[in-house]
Amino acid sequence: MPFTPALRGDAINNFDFVKRIHNSFARRMDMLHSDLQLKDEATSRKSRSGKPSHDDGEANAAFHFIAFVPAQGKVWKFDGLERQPQALGSSTVGNDWLDLVRDNILTRMYEYEEDQIEFSILSLARDPLLDLVDKLAINVKSLDILQRHMTLSGGCSGQTAFLDPGLENTIWGADKSLGLNQDQIDQAQVPAEESSRYQNCSVEDALQYQTHLAHGQQELRAAIREEQQSHRADDEYATGRRYDYGPAVRTWVQFLARKRILEELK
Incomplete structure (x- = not known):
């Protein structure tokens, strides 16, 4: 029932x-x-x-x-x-x-006057950090597909040396600091159309795709670190919010009472 x-x-x-x-x-x-x-x-x-x-x-x-x-x-x-x-x-x-x-x-x-804020609005939504890490996993897997394709095509071996120095920090695998592990990369689903394009392109096109993905990854990493910082700030606030100052306040009041200071404040 x-x-x-x-x-x-x-x-x-x-x-x-x-x-x-x-x-x-x-x-x-x-x-x-x-x-x-x-x-x-x-x-x-x-x-x-x-x-x-x-x-x-x-x-x-x-x-x-x-x-x-x-x-x-x-x-x-x-x-x-x-x-x-x-x-x-x-x-x-x-x-x-x-x-x-x-x-x-x-x-x-x-229902309220313009200067009366008598309400608040909260949204319960999925943590954006989860989606950002999922996108990063797809990005890394896409880079790996391109790298394997170029290696098999004889275009290059090893990781690509990007012309843009700002892309030298591109990650090619798991990264603990970003919350990305190998299982997430293995399970990432690269769209079939993109995967096919990456595996059947010329070496020149592959280099362009890699550069484009590396730029996109740069933005993803920045967004992830921003969300991580936001999480840390929330955790610090929650930790401080949970701290109970009651015992310290009671001890201090008892100390003032023994010193008869509270009587002077009446």
Whole structure:
């Protein structure tokens, strides 16, 4: 029997894996503060009689999530204040499903004044670094195909010495610093048309193809290093965000209390 939306939400809320990942970016003080806030809200609700006021609804509406997800051929809107998901329309291959949600997002944005930024937009997408490394693997494999072709044709042996000095750092195989291993190169799929062209061209054309690929690889390597730097910055931020300063603060406050300095601050 399929879960109702409410039961699905309850199941996710009690999913230990999700809770562990969610809380991995929170300090102990953050969780204690959140628990205290929930306790205060529960106490406040018990003390009120009758239905919640309009102001209560506005306060709750200001802090909730709305997600738009393409799934099972449709685009769904998941609103934390609605009972169940809402289907916005069909999502077909080749069409940009964001066209279906753009009006919803713009309508909500226009509800605020020009100088009131009361919302934020986040996108969950595939890590671009993965695609960049895949493209690099195809690039390296293409260079290898050309090199083998020229060697068999008697045009040259060994790696090509490019006329452009800026291409001397072209990689011809796995490179750990770029996250590229030999398995990825072996599994890379060079388009059949390009592979055929590389294997049946003249030596002069092969040299031109290699130079073109080397220039493209230069751009790929730069993009990969930029993404790697972005990853390191994110990791450093996450590490700092997880660090719990609570024990140090408590120790310092206790020290000030023993010195009776806190009494002077009253």
